[in-house]
Amino acid sequence: RTRQDPEFEIIDTGIFDQDNYFDVVVEYAKNAPDDILIKITINNRSASNAALNVLPTVWFRNRWAWGHHNYVPQLMADADGIMSIYHTDLGQLWLKAENSKEALFCDNETNTERLYNYNDGKPYHKDGINDYITKGADTVNPQKKGTKAAFNYDITVPAKQSTTLRLRLVKEAKSGFEDFDNIFNTR
Numbered sequence: 001r002t003r004q005d006p007e008f009e010i011i012d013t014g015i016f017d018q019d020n021y022f023d024v025v026v027e028y029a030k031n032a033p034d035d036i037l038i039k040i041t042i043n044n045r046s047a048s049n050a051a052l053n054v055l056p057t058v059w060f061r062n063r064w065a066w067g068h069h070n071y072v073p074q075l076m077a078d079a080d081g082i083m084s085i086y087h088t089d090l091g092q093l094w095l096k097a098e099n100s101k102e103a104l105f106c107d108n109e110t111n112t113e114r115l116y117n118y119n120d121g122k123p124y125h126k127d128g129i130n131d132y133i134t135k136g137a138d139t140v141n142p143q144k145k146g147t148k149a150a151f152n153y154d155i156t157v158p159a160k161q162s163t164t165l166r167l168r169l170v171k172e173a174k175s176g177f178e179d180f181d182n183i184f185n186t187r
Helices: 112-116 128-135 180-186
Strands: 022-032 035-044 050-054 057-059 074-079 082-087 091-097 102-106 148-157 162-170
Touching: 022 050, 022 180, 035 050, 035 148, 035 180, 074 102, 091 148, 102 128, 128 148, 148 162
Parallel strands: none
Antiparallel strands: 022 035, 035 162, 050 148, 057 148, 074 082, 082 091, 091 162, 102 148
16 A cells, blocks of 8 residues: 555455454443443354353463562452452452353463473463463363463354343452442443
């Protein structure tokens, strides 16, 4: 393209010509300083039912490996659809995922073997969730703890329809989803 041609846009690739794609909208509503509601709507634009893995992910920035401090925060499975999040600066939080069947955990650590051909002895690197989903690799922590985690929604979205996932990041462990829609609608 020359300077006189319009800017090349994603629509120019032709990828949307057959309407075989998903579009995903993520919305947040703050109920209180320590109560954040998350709504993920997945729209299937195709004329066919389509399968998709949706992985709402939470992680701690890796500051421990760079010498900023030695403290390593922790994410752990608490119960079905509930993840315990603890950091000395944040205190105790929970991430709750409605209708989640599987929580996956690894560490937010560089895969040195993949990048530098050097085995650092750490088994659950930050690409572990991806490798588990795409290759069936044994790269997620079976003890269900780490510094990076995702809820795995393995879903099928009906043709020309949408599916909505609901999550809630809270300090109050008792908070559930009964008031979710009402809070979202008032925000």
